[in-house]
Amino acid sequence: MIGYLLFAVIFGLLLLGIHRKVIARIQRRPGPPVWQEILHMLKFSFKSTWIPATASDTLFVGVVLVAIGIWSAALFVLLAGGSILIIFGIYMLHKIVEHGFGLSSGSPYGKFGGVRSVISAASEIPLFVSIAVVGIYTKSLELSSIVYYQEIHGPLLFVVPLAAVAMFIVILSKMPFGPFSIVESKELVSGYKTEHFGVWRAGLEICNGLKTYVLMFMFITVFIGGIPIWWMLAGMILLTVSLSFACALSPMLSPFDSVTVQMLITGVMVIYAAYLGVFA
Amino acid sequence: MMTKKKDMLRALAFITGALLVIGFVLWESGTLPLVGYEAIIVVCFPICVICLFLWWMAREHGEDIPFIGY
Numbered sequence: 001m002i003g004y005l006l007f008a009v010i011f012g013l014l015l016l017g018i019h020r021k022v023i024a025r026i027q028r029r030p031g032p033p034v035w036q037e038i039l040h041m042l043k044f045s046f047k048s049t050w051i052p053a054t055a056s057d058t059l060f061v062g063v064v065l066v067a068i069g070i071w072s073a074a075l076f077v078l079l080a081g082g083s084i085l086i087i088f089g090i091y092m093l094h095k096i097v098e099h100g101f102g103l104s105s106g107s108p109y110g111k112f113g114g115v116r117s118v119i120s121a122a123s124e125i126p127l128f129v130s131i132a133v134v135g136i137y138t139k140s141l142e143l144s145s146i147v148y149y150q151e152i153h154g155p156l157l158f159v160v161p162l163a164a165v166a167m168f169i170v171i172l173s174k175m176p177f178g179p180f181s182i183v184e185s186k187e188l189v190s191g192y193k194t195e196h197f198g199v200w201r202a203g204l205e206i207c208n209g210l211k212t213y214v215l216m217f218m219f220i221t222v223f224i225g226g227i228p229i230w231w232m233l234a235g236m237i238l239l240t241v242s243l244s245f246a247c248a249l250s251p252m253l254s255p256f257d258s259v260t261v262q263m264l265i266t267g268v269m270v271i272y273a274a275y276l277g278v279f280a
Numbered sequence: 281m282m283t284k285k286k287d288m289l290r291a292l293a294f295i296t297g298a299l300l301v302i303g304f305v306l307w308e309s310g311t312l313p314l315v316g317y318e319a320i321i322v323v324c325f326p327i328c329v330i331c332l333f334l335w336w337m338a339r340e341h342g343e344d345i346p347f348i349g350y
Binding site for chain 2: 001002005045046047048049061064065066067068069072073076080198199202203206
């Protein structure tokens with residue numbers, strides 16, 4: 001289990017490295033090597049670290065531990081085929097973690113990042129509708145039941161493609177350099193994580209690796225089904241590349257535009273879910 | 281003072297690492313259910329990793345005041 005957890009961290013960071021590389025190549029830059037995020041994590045772990053004078057010590061450190069802990073729990077729920085609602089409960093909890101990161105630092109950049117993480121909670125609403133659509137079809141929110149349903153009826157990707165698109169957008173909003181990445185946009189330096197440097201940033205990198213692995217794994221499990229691990233890993237790389245194209249070819253939206261676009265997507269998804277609820 | 285803090289971090293990393301190993305052994309032997317082992321990982325893994333990093337990181341120096349606005 002601990003071995004798998006470490007593998008998930010490393011592979012998740014590798015996916016983020018591929019993400020950066022693909023974006024760079026699309027924009028005709030050489031870009032960093034694909035293992036850059038793994039090196040970042042190691043590099044930050046050796047950096048001289050302290051807690052800023054303006055920070056709330058307990059929250060500043062505690063939020064890093066919580067960030068790693070919640071995504072470790074999400075990974076285990078995923079592997080056990082548990083409820084999709086628990087994973088998305090953890091996804092929501094991550095919002096609070098981002099908020100905590102920003103507010104604990106005492107820096108205005110961090111605080112703005114934290115406030116924006118609350119604004120970007122609009123990205124979770126398409127998620128609920130996407131889950132509702134999956135629930136309408138499979139009559140269950142247990143991942144093991146969703147996988148079983150797909151063994152009989154085929155991948156949900158082809159049955160409810162709009163729900164897959166909605167979840168794709170949810171994952172897109174969590175990827176760096178994306179159109180909805182308002183929590184860490186450049187005008188805020190690094191957003192909510194500006195003051196978390198050194199060891200704290202290394203911990204955050206571990207969290208990001210785990211989060212990326214869990215979200216990609218979950219997308220494939222929910223919309224394609226249970227597949228062998230090598231196919232799963234290949235699918236996660238393909239999903240990352242498609243997300244990178246979306247990130248590279250779209251500008252970062254302003255916070256209010258980001259919320260407006262996500263609310264429009266939610267509106268379309270609600271109509272879709274209502275249609276399926278009546279006619280499915 | 282600094283050495284004492286480093287020793288404490290190393291001890292904490294060692295204790296949580298040992299708990300992870302003990303949890304694994306108990307789970308393998310069937311004494312501990314999987315969910316119990318996972319709970320140990322969720323609690324101990326973050327503490328172990330952060331304490332390990334804080335122990336092996338470069339020299340520490342005093343806290344500073346970040347940019348707090350004009």
